Amino acid sequence: MQAHDALFIDGTWRPAAADGTLQVTNPANGTVLATVPAGGPEDVDAAVAAARAALPGWSGTPPAERAALLGALHDVLTARREEIAEIVTRELGSPLAFSQAVHAAVPVAVSGSYARIAAEHTFEERIGNSRVLHEPVGVVGAITPWNYPLHQIVAKAAPALAAGCTMVLKPAEDTPLVAQLFAEAVAEAGFPAGVFNLVTGLGPVAGQALAEHEDVDLVSFTGSTAVGRRIGAAAGGAVKNVALELGGKSANVILPGADLARAVKVGVANVMANSGQTCSAWTRMLVDAARYEEAVELAAAAAAKYAPGDPEAEGTRLGPVVNARQRERVAGYIEQGVKEGARLVAGGPEVPEGFERGAYVAPTVFADVTPEMTIAQEEIFGPVLSVLRYEDTEDALRIANGTVYGLAGAVWSEDEEEAVAFARRMETGQVDINGGRFNPQAPFGGYKQSGVGRELGPHGLGEYLQTKSLQL
Ligand code: NAP
Ligand code: MG
Numbered sequence: 001m002q003a004h005d006a007l008f009i010d011g012t013w014r015p016a017a018a019d020g021t022l023q024v025t026n027p028a029n030g031t032v033l034a035t036v037p038a039g040g041p042e043d044v045d046a047a048v049a050a051a052r053a054a055l056p057g058w059s060g061t062p063p064a065e066r067a068a069l070l071g072a073l074h075d076v077l078t079a080r081r082e083e084i085a086e087i088v089t090r091e092l093g094s095p096l097a098f099s100q101a102v103h104a105a106v107p108v109a110v111s112g113s114y115a116r117i118a119a120e121h122t123f124e125e126r127i128g129n130s131r132v133l134h135e136p137v138g139v140v141g142a143i144t145p146w147n148y149p150l151h152q153i154v155a156k157a158a159p160a161l162a163a164g165c166t167m168v169l170k171p172a173e174d175t176p177l178v179a180q181l182f183a184e185a186v187a188e189a190g191f192p193a194g195v196f197n198l199v200t201g202l203g204p205v206a207g208q209a210l211a212e213h214e215d216v217d218l219v220s221f222t223g224s225t226a227v228g229r230r231i232g233a234a235a236g237g238a239v240k241n242v243a244l245e246l247g248g249k250s251a252n253v254i255l256p257g258a259d260l261a262r263a264v265k266v267g268v269a270n271v272m273a274n275s276g277q278t279c280s281a282w283t284r285m286l287v288d289a290a291r292y293e294e295a296v297e298l299a300a301a302a303a304a305k306y307a308p309g310d311p312e313a314e315g316t317r318l319g320p321v322v323n324a325r326q327r328e329r330v331a332g333y334i335e336q337g338v339k340e341g342a343r344l345v346a347g348g349p350e351v352p353e354g355f356e357r358g359a360y361v362a363p364t365v366f367a368d369v370t371p372e373m374t375i376a377q378e379e380i381f382g383p384v385l386s387v388l389r390y391e392d393t394e395d396a397l398r399i400a401n402g403t404v405y406g407l408a409g410a411v412w413s414e415d416e417e418e419a420v421a422f423a424r425r426m427e428t429g430q431v432d433i434n435g436g437r438f439n440p441q442a443p444f445g446g447y448k449q450s451g452v453g454r455e456l457g458p459h460g461l462g463e464y465l466q467t468k469s470l471q472l
Contacts, residue, residue: 001083001087001177001180001181001184003024003033003034003035003036003177003180004036004180004183005035005036005037006037007037007039007043007047007197007198007199007200008180008183008186008187008196008197008198009043009046009047009050009197009198009199010046010047010050010053010054010193010194010197011050011187011192011193011194012193015037016037016038016039016040016043016201017039017040017042017043017046018037018038018039018040018041018042018043018201018205020037020038020040021035021036021037021038022035022036022037022038022173022176022200022201022202023035024036024091024174024175024176024177025091025323026090026091026093027092027093027319027320027321027322027323027324027358027359028093028310028311028312028319028320028357028358028359029357029358030324030357030358033090033091033177034177036176036177036180036200037200037201038173038200038201038202038205038206039170039199039200039201039205039206040201040205040206040209041205041206041209043199043201043206044168044170044199044206044209044210044213045209045213047168047197047198047199048139048141048168048197048210048213048215048216049215050193050194050197051139051140051166051167051168051194051195051197052139052166052215053194054166054192054193054194054195055136055138055139055165055166057192058136058161058164058165058166058192058195059135059136059138059164059165059166060164061164063118063119063121063123063162063164064119066118066161066162066164067115067116067118067119067162068115069161069189069190069191070111070114070115070118070158070161070162070189071112071115072189072190073111073115073158073185073186073189073191074108074111074112074115075189076185076188076189077104077107077108077111077154077182077185078108080181080185081100081104081105081108082100082104083181084099084103084104084107084150084178084181085099085100085103085104086099087177087178087181088103088104088149088150088175088178089103089311089312089319090177090312091146091149091174091175091176091177091178092146092147092149092174092175092322093275093311093319093320093321093322093358093359094274094275094311094319095309095311095316095317095318095319096311096312096314096316097314097316098273098274099311102148102151102273102274103148103149103150103151103178104150106148106151106438106440107150107151107153107154109440110151110154110155110158110440110456111154111158113158113440113441113456113457114158114159114161114162114461115162117159117162117457117458117461118162118461121134121162121458121461122134123135123465127469129471129472130469130470130471130472131469131470131472132467132468132469132470133467133468133469133470134465134466134467135164135465135466135467135468136163136164136165136464136465136466137163137165137217137218137241137464137465137466138165138166138217138218139165139166139167139168139215139216139217139218140156140160140165140166140167140168140216140217140218140219140220140464141167141168141170141210141211141213141216141218141219141220142156142157142160142167142168142169142170142219142220142221143169143170143203143207143210143211143219143220143221143222143223143231144156144169144170144171144172144179144222144223145172145222145223145224146171146172146173146174146175146322147274147277147278147279147322147381148274148278149171149172149175149178149179150178150179150181150182152222152245153169153171153178153179153182154182155222155444155455155456155460156169156220156222156455157169157182157186157196159455159460159461159463159464160220160464161191161195161196162461162464163461163464163465165217165218165464166194166195166196166197167195167196167197168197168198168199168210168216169182169183169196169197169198169199170199170200170201170203170206170207170210171198171200172203172223173200173201173202173203174322174323175322176200179198179200180198180200182198183196183198203227207227211231211234211235212234212238214238216240217240217241218240218241218242218243218463218464219231219235219240219241219242219243220242220243220453220463221242221243221244221245222244222245222246222279223245223246224246224247225246225247225379225404225449225450228244228245228246228451231244232244232452241466242452242453243451243452243453243455243463244446244451244452244453245279245444245445245446245450245451245453245455246279246405246407246446246449246450246451247279247379247381247405247407247449247450248279248280248281248283248379248405248406248407248408248446248450249283249284249376249377249378249379249403249405250280250281250282250283250284250405250407250408250409250410250428251282251284251285251286251399251400251409251410251426251428252267252270252282252284252285252286252409252410252412253286253396253400253409253410253411253412253422253426254267254285254286254287254288254291254295254412255288255393255396255411255412255413255418255419255422256288256290256291257413257414257415258412258413258414258434259412259414260287260291260294260295260298261298262412262435263410263412263435264285264295264298264299264302265298265302266435267282267285267299267385267410268299268302268303268306268365268385269302270282270410271283271383271384271385272303272306272317272318272363272383275318275319275320275321275322275361275382275383276321276330276361276380276381276382276383276384277321277322277326277381277382279379279407279408279450280407280408280430280444281408282408282409282410283379283380283384283385283386284369284376284386284388284399284400285299285385285386285387285388286388286389286390286396286399286400287387287388287389287390288389288390288391288392288396289389289390289391292387292389295387296345296365296367296387299345299346299365299385299387300345300346300365303346303347303363303364303365303383303385304346304363305317306318306363306383307363308320308352308355308360308361308362308363318363318383320355320358320359320360320361321359321360321361321381321382321383322359323359324359326359326381326382327351327359327360327361327382329380329381329382330361330380330381330382330383330384331349331350331361332349333374333375333378333380333382333384334347334348334349334361334364334375334382334384335349336374336375337366337369337373337374337375337384337386340373340374340375341368341373342366342367342368342369342373342375342386343366343367343368344364344365344366345365345366345367346362346363346364346365347361347362347363347364347365347383347384348362348364350362361382361383361384362383363383364382364383364384364385365384365385365387366384366385366386366387367387368389369386369387369388370388371388371399371402373386376388376403377403377404379405393422396422397422397425397426400426400428401425401426401427404448404449405428405446405448405449405450406426406427406428406429406446406447406448406449406450407428407429407430407445407446407447407450407451408428408429408430408431408432409423409426409428409430409431409432410431410432410433410435411423411426411431411432411433411434412434412435413434416433416434419433419434420433427447427448428446428447428450429443429444429445429446429447429450429451429454430442430444440456440457441456441457441458442456442457443455443456443457443459443460444456444460
């Protein structure tokens with residue numbers, strides 16, 4: 001794919017009104033891959049106007065026709081999945097096999113699920129003497145991060161379009177190329193002009209203009225809690241809908257009696273995947289005192305298998321993080337962990353030998369982490385695992401619930417019912433029981449400061465609908 005030196009507005013690629021460009025770099029070696037326009041407030045205005053103009057036509061299109069176009073979009077993404085994986089590997093740095101299995105395959109699955117949901121959903125119900133209509137919220141402003149760049153776009157665009165909303169997307173500055181591919185796919189699928197618009201640009205410029213735009217009805221944001229808090233406050237002031245998918249510090253609770261070797265192996269894999277840049281990663285592993293040292297040894301040995309490598313080379317399991325700034329941020333957290341007295345059992349803050357040209361972090365495991373330490377409280381967003389000790393089940397629950405976050409988690413037990421009972425008491429939006437696999441149709445979203453709202457499946461569609469009651 002050739003990068004577009006343009007924004008996708010009202011069905012065509014057109015030059016930005018604003019000057020300035022974003023450089024897209026490959027974090028594995030620092031080479032510049034492309035430049036794309038840095039759109040400004042005027043460009044956001046044009047994109048929102050196009051979305052507004054397209055809204056009556058699209059919201060009035062029968063759901064079955066909307067579903068058919070989502071099916072066509074699913075087909076285009078399916079046909080281009082290899083290209084998607086290659087682009088994400090280059091601009092994000094994730095190993096190619098992971099890009100194929102996750103960065104390409106999950107958006108394909110999610111777009112397919114919304115083609116089905118749009119076809120089957122009843123956009124009308126009867127309650128007593130009322131006909132309740134489920135109508136699109138209107139114009140959506142979507143702001144997405146770089147860590148699962150296409151997944152996070154599709155998790156907003158597919159339900160928004162299925163619901164009958166029109167939208168403007170501001171993708172992350174680090175990963176605009178896969179967003180451009182998505183705009184191409186929307187055009188190829190045959191969506192009417194103006195239904196989907198793309199403005200690449202900087203967060204505090206294009207992102208903020210979109211979030212604060214008075215003609216946007218719903219802002220859907222995924223990213224850091226710091227930015228999400230500001231977007232939520234602005235939306236509250238303007239009395240508009242907002243959905244926030246924010247950070248996490250999820251607990252992987254290994255109960256006494258669980259299969260320790262398996263729980264640790266899967267837990268380490270969960271943290272190292274995507275170089276630890278996963279909002280739902282289980283970055284805190286909780287182990288009972290009796291088996292604590294055994295778990296630490298297993299975790300250090302498992303982490304050592306994630307040798308850093310070139311993401312385009314076959315067999316690489318750990319690529320770089322997204323950019324040099326993120327590398328410094330993660331290294332700073334590792335130094336902080338050492339300073340606060342945690343015991344480094346794998347990795348460390350130094351650049352792995354031979355990888356000085358890229359944004360690499362060694363797979364890192366900390367033992368003797370206590371709940372109040374910075375590395376046990378704050379989202380690091382790098383390949384860093386903290387192993388914490390608990391005394392009994394109540395202690396494990398207190399530690400698991402003891403952060404401001406609540407996005408995901410895991411529980412392992414020899415007795416599934418015991419694990420489910422524990423999970424019921426966790427303050428978090430998703431829990432995987434004994435390694436239960438990711439379900440792209442299950443509601444995803446945060447308790448506490450991990451966010452507001454749910455994405456994926458029928459619950460995700462609901463975020464883009466508002467109700468009107470007709471009394472007969
Ligand atoms: P971020 O700044 O929150 O970025 C997310 C999106 O918001 C990007 O498109 C960004 O644009 C945009 N943005 C930034 N400032 C904005 C503003 N004032 N108004 C409107 N939009 C704005 O996150 P980040 O800088 O990429 O990453 C920082 C940390 O956030 C990470 O280390 C991680 O802890 C966390 N994070 C969490 C998730 C998650 O899924 N929960 C995802 C990514 C990051 P730019 O790309 O131009 O900045
Ligand atoms: Mg940023």
